[in-house]
Amino acid sequence: MTSAHVTFGEVAAERRISNIPLSHVSVELGHLYMDDFEAGRDALRRQFERVRPWAETVTQINEGRVRRPRISTCFLIDDYFTRFSTPSVVIGDLLAASEAAGLRIDYIARESGCAVADGVPLAELVHARLVPDPPPGTNGSRPPPHESGWLSNGERSPSGGVDEAMGQVAAWLPPRENAARHHSIFLDVEMWTDEGDRRIWSCPYLAAVWQLLRLGLLRDDGRPVAVPVPAPDPLPDDWDDLPAIIQMVPSAPPFAAYTTMSVLSSRFLPVEHAVRVILGQVSISAAVLEQTVRRGADENLEIPRDILKRIGYAIPGEI
Amino acid sequence: MPSPARSDAGGDGAGILIGEVHTGLLLNSASLRQDMLPAVLGLLPGERVRSFERPISHAVSPELLVGVDCDLSTASGTRVRGIGTLAVRAAITGGRVLQGSAWTRLMGGHAEHRLPWSHYLARPGVVETVGRRRNHPYHADLADGFLDRTNNRKAPGIDFGAICGQIMGEVQRSPYLDRRSPFKAARTTLRWVAEESPERRIGFILGDDGSRTTRITFDGQPISAVIELCEDLALHDWLLSTLLDVIDRGMPSDGPHETMMRRIRPAVDHLIHLWMPGARVVESLLPLWESLDTKPGFTRQWDTLVNRIRDQLALRTLTLLSASAEGVPGRNEQGIRS
Amino acid sequence: MLVIATSDKGGTGRSVTSCNVAYRRALQGSDVCYLDFDFGSPTSGAIFSIDPVSRGTEGGGLHSYLQGKIAEPQRIDVWRQTDRETLRSRPPGAGRLVLLPGDQGGGEFSMTKDILQRCTKLFVRLLEEFDLCVVDLSAGRSYAAELVLAATAQQELRGVPHRWLVFHRWTRQHVIAASGLVYGRRGLIEAGAERGHDSQVLADSIRFVRTAVVNPDSEELAGLRPTQVVWLLDCNKDLQELARQHQLGRTMVLATIPLDPVLQMREQLISDRDVWASQIANAATVAAFDQLARRIADDAAWDEL
Numbered sequence: 001m002t003s004a005h006v007t008f009g010e011v012a013a014e015r016r017i018s019n020i021p022l023s024h025v026s027v028e029l030g031h032l033y034m035d036d037f038e039a040g041r042d043a044l045r046r047q048f049e050r051v052r053p054w055a056e057t058v059t060q061i062n063e064g065r066v067r068r069p070r071i072s073t074c075f076l077i078d079d080y081f082t083r084f085s086t087p088s089v090v091i092g093d094l095l096a097a098s099e100a101a102g103l104r105i106d107y108i109a110r111e112s113g114c115a116v117a118d119g120v121p122l123a124e125l126v127h128a129r130l131v132p133d134p135p136p137g138t139n140g141s142r143p144p145p146h147e148s149g150w151l152s153n154g155e156r157s158p159s160g161g162v163d164e165a166m167g168q169v170a171a172w173l174p175p176r177e178n179a180a181r182h183h184s185i186f187l188d189v190e191m192w193t194d195e196g197d198r199r200i201w202s203c204p205y206l207a208a209v210w211q212l213l214r215l216g217l218l219r220d221d222g223r224p225v226a227v228p229v230p231a232p233d234p235l236p237d238d239w240d241d242l243p244a245i246i247q248m249v250p251s252a253p254p255f256a257a258y259t260t261m262s263v264l265s266s267r268f269l270p271v272e273h274a275v276r277v278i279l280g281q282v283s284i285s286a287a288v289l290e291q292t293v294r295r296g297a298d299e300n301l302e303i304p305r306d307i308l309k310r311i312g313y314a315i316p317g318e319i
Numbered sequence: 320m321p322s323p324a325r326s327d328a329g330g331d332g333a334g335i336l337i338g339e340v341h342t343g344l345l346l347n348s349a350s351l352r353q354d355m356l357p358a359v360l361g362l363l364p365g366e367r368v369r370s371f372e373r374p375i376s377h378a379v380s381p382e383l384l385v386g387v388d389c390d391l392s393t394a395s396g397t398r399v400r401g402i403g404t405l406a407v408r409a410a411i412t413g414g415r416v417l418q419g420s421a422w423t424r425l426m427g428g429h430a431e432h433r434l435p436w437s438h439y440l441a442r443p444g445v446v447e448t449v450g451r452r453r454n455h456p457y458h459a460d461l462a463d464g465f466l467d468r469t470n471n472r473k474a475p476g477i478d479f480g481a482i483c484g485q486i487m488g489e490v491q492r493s494p495y496l497d498r499r500s501p502f503k504a505a506r507t508t509l510r511w512v513a514e515e516s517p518e519r520r521i522g523f524i525l526g527d528d529g530s531r532t533t534r535i536t537f538d539g540q541p542i543s544a545v546i547e548l549c550e551d552l553a554l555h556d557w558l559l560s561t562l563l564d565v566i567d568r569g570m571p572s573d574g575p576h577e578t579m580m581r582r583i584r585p586a587v588d589h590l591i592h593l594w595m596p597g598a599r600v601v602e603s604l605l606p607l608w609e610s611l612d613t614k615p616g617f618t619r620q621w622d623t624l625v626n627r628i629r630d631q632l633a634l635r636t637l638t639l640l641s642a643s644a645e646g647v648p649g650r651n652e653q654g655i656r657s
Numbered sequence: 658m659l660v661i662a663t664s665d666k667g668g669t670g671r672s673v674t675s676c677n678v679a680y681r682r683a684l685q686g687s688d689v690c691y692l693d694f695d696f697g698s699p700t701s702g703a704i705f706s707i708d709p710v711s712r713g714t715e716g717g718g719l720h721s722y723l724q725g726k727i728a729e730p731q732r733i734d735v736w737r738q739t740d741r742e743t744l745r746s747r748p749p750g751a752g753r754l755v756l757l758p759g760d761q762g763g764g765e766f767s768m769t770k771d772i773l774q775r776c777t778k779l780f781v782r783l784l785e786e787f788d789l790c791v792v793d794l795s796a797g798r799s800y801a802a803e804l805v806l807a808a809t810a811q812q813e814l815r816g817v818p819h820r821w822l823v824f825h826r827w828t829r830q831h832v833i834a835a836s837g838l839v840y841g842r843r844g845l846i847e848a849g850a851e852r853g854h855d856s857q858v859l860a861d862s863i864r865f866v867r868t869a870v871v872n873p874d875s876e877e878l879a880g881l882r883p884t885q886v887v888w889l890l891d892c893n894k895d896l897q898e899l900a901r902q903h904q905l906g907r908t909m910v911l912a913t914i915p916l917d918p919v920l921q922m923r924e925q926l927i928s929d930r931d932v933w934a935s936q937i938a939n940a941a942t943v944a945a946f947d948q949l950a951r952r953i954a955d956d957a958a959w960d961e962l
């Protein structure tokens with residue numbers, strides 16, 4: 001007896017994950033707040049001048065490792081916490097200052113785009129993927145205790161008080177980092193606050209989404225999100241009319257990369273610690289993770305599955 | 320910064336797969352329409368609900384992860400700490416039956432101590448044991464410990480039940496359901512272990528209170544195929560248990576027919592057409608299902624029950640016919656002829 | 658369906674009656690569970706004669722569950738665990754009868770958002786498996802009552818029928834107190850409306866149960882002096898009038914449970930054997946329990962007045 005080989009598929013049952021182009025490294029040249037902007041063009045240029053040697057070092061290191069490194073640069077503007085000036089003025093000043101300092105900015109992103117990019121609620125998508133770091137003794141019996149809007153790297157101190165009438169009074173205990181060896185560095189990060197109907201995401205939270213975008217790890221139902229678009233000409237007058245990420249240099253290597261490198265002043269250290277506490281608890285879709293690792297292998301590169309290992313910094317003092 | 324590839328993958332081979340499937344009735348008056356499934360099972364925004372229409376309506380939620388760090392159950396009582404994640408998902412079959420399914424792969428870990436959490440999230444659905452151990456007896460100890468629900472010397476281990484219960488609860492509380500089911504049914508729980516082996520084996524044990532255990536081997540099939548087999552097994556075991564219960568209660572030898580009908584009706588309307596063993600099982604694992612169907616003979620028992628119900632219903636129709644024939648003079652011949 | 662048993666005063670017979678009603682309903686073929694929400698004194702295990710949990714369980718009961726210490730509260734199969742041999746093993750055609758006990762040594766606790774959510778989850782969970790969930794609250798305006806009022810107003814439970822039984826003894830004080838609990842300041846209707854209930858719908862889902870009622874015409878009272886009988890009849894008439902004035906007149910009464918000699922001595926389930934074989938309990942008591950068990954689920958008995 002012979003049997004026919006039958007294939008049958010249903011479209012609604014298939015999960016397809018888009019591939020997106022990847023560079024080797026995404027270098028962040030800086031992060032612009034209103035204060036920095038108001039300090040003027042010269043201040044901006046000086047800042048870029050101080051960043052430049054670090055950016056060049058990244059290129060040198062990578063040239064030693066891979067034959068033709070693809071390195072893209074990017075710059076993030078805060079239009080989320082404070083709104084200032086207009087895109088055309090701010091971006092014009094930025095480009096002039098970086099050019100004067102001998103730096104090329106390939107992509108410019110706005111911070112609001114980390115909350116909602118072109119209609120896709122990125123911050124919420126990432127929030128749904130949080131898998132909290134379980135304190136020792138967690139066996140799934142009950143959902144881990146959580147404080148709405150907060151995420152920590154360990155166990156909080158019990159809040160004290162009495163649960164039941166005539167029950168025992170709880171004694172104070174110190175908080176504890178889950179991965180502590182001997183001593184703890186406990187950190188509790190505020191991810192958001194609600195103001196009426198509006199959820200305000202915190203700066204480290206949006207910065208965590210920013211890292212995920214730069215690593216090309218986010219998808220919406222398998223589709224890429226916050227895809228860079230060529231800079232509109234002329235630039236709009238309203239930030240809301242600007243796409244989440246715009247491409248300034250047509251020939252630039254891809255925005256997203258296997259790894260990221262951020263050149264930041266040391267005052268951002270606590271923010272980046274918080275970013276890592278958040279990112280360490282985001283579960284990346286296994287399919288996307290696999291895709292990146294396979295792509296790397298095709299280029300003969302070993303890409304660590306652990307995303308924290310792909311995120312690097314240069315953190316000089318006040319620059 | 321990327322570094323050139325190295326070849327070693329680390330770890331200790333495939334490890335063993337352990338999991339649990341809980342099965343119950345969806346809390347809705349009508350069976351859920353196909354187009355509602357994505358809304359009800361969309362538990363992770365940005366991830367698609369997979370749905371199938373053939374041969375029977377079936378949809379699966381995206382997989383969620385749950386973190387654990389606890390002592391695992393071992394048959395010997397040896398302390399083994401496991402850290403990592405379980406995958407869990409919900410599924411709805413025939414718009415009627417809800418399942419919560421959680422699993423993980425137990426593997427020998429890389430370290431003597433706990434690593435940063437990002438390490439574990441990079442291996443979704445894997446629980447790593449802390450400390451290096453020899454391979455084989457150690458796996459058997461974990462598998463036996465996991466399947467044995469009575470041994471109280473051992474650590475309670477990962478609470479798969481709570482995790483399955485959690486995700487099923489989430490579905491049952493969906494705003495798209497009306498929570499008025501046409502009948503009530505107890506849940507069953509299937510605890511399973513799957514080990515990689517060229518030798519084909521399957522065992523199934525029926526316990527009290529709707530608890531079952533099964534132990535199977537697989538040989539190169541993807542993990543997803545193993546999980547689907549276990550879910551299919553759990554689904555049919557639940558159908559059988561529920562129908563048995565309905566009949567036990569609905570057919571006391573001398574009860575009035577109305578009571579019997581009230582009890583049996585929902586089962587006839589909502590369950591009988593759902594029997595489709597192996598419908599979603601990959602071909603290479605089907606022999607396992609088939610051997611289980613030979614002994615203890617799921618399908619045989621199911622057919623017997625269904626026939627019993629049909630006989631009762633036929634009898635009922637006959638009684639009705641003769642009753643109306645007696646009650647309404649002159650309708651006699653018509654009644655018999657039609 | 659959820660049936661919530663409450664009373665203003667303690668010792669009304671709320672627990673004993675609702676346990677017996679749960680038992681009767683199971684005998685009638687429904688799957689029934691009984692939740693001990695009397696958090697200050699969780700002793701329903703004793704009524705079901707389940708010795709290990711007679712004062713609550715040590716294995717993680719409703720207190721532990723609602724406070725988030727365990728994933729699911731312990732369930733006890735009454736048919737299997739009861740110490741009374743005559744009740745053990747489920748009769749053919751009967752449904753499941755499951756007790757969810759409180760914690761041993763458990764005390765009252767106030768309601769938080771998390772506790773409310775867990776309570777709602779639990780009700781949804783049980784509605785999947787049981788035709789009837791009987792929730793026995795603490796007496797009076799308690800945290801338990803507040804919790805259940807709030808939970809039944811949640812979106813998840815909106816489509817699910819829930820009915821309230823208010824138990825009271827047949828005395829002046831009890832009639833007035835029961836009325837106060839339902840219609841008074843911070844009573845069920847007012848507090849329920851504040852928590853999102855429609856007060857009319859809520860009011861329509863409340864009925865009263867009179868417990869341990871002495872029937873002046875019954876043969877047990879045949880030995881009374883005529884003056885006593887006249888006095889009893891007068892009192893009864895006055896009470897009827899008082900009840901009517903306080904909105905718990907006849908139409909609002911779902912059942913009247915007669916005084917029973919067995920229950921007067923001991924809190925327990927009354928089996929048919931207790932009536933027919935050993936003849937220690939009255940047939941009228943069992944008939945009243947049985948009828949109440951039927952009326953609980955009988956929409957006609959609850960139709961608007």
Ligand SMILES: Nc1ncnc2c1ncn2[C@@H]1O[C@H](COP(=O)(O)OP(=O)(O)OP(=O)(O)O)[C@@H](O)[C@H]1O
Nearest residue numbers: 667668669670671672673869916917920921923924
């Ligand atoms: N129909 C009855 N006839 C005689 N005694 C009864 C009757 N119903 C209940 N009792 C008795 O009344 C007493 C109080 O009953 P029960 O404990 O059920 O009341 P309760 O309202 O639940 O009290 P609490 O507020 O303390 O929980 C018990 O001793 C019980 O046996």
Ligand SMILES: [Mg+2]
Nearest residue numbers: 671672673695
């Ligand atoms: Mg009581």
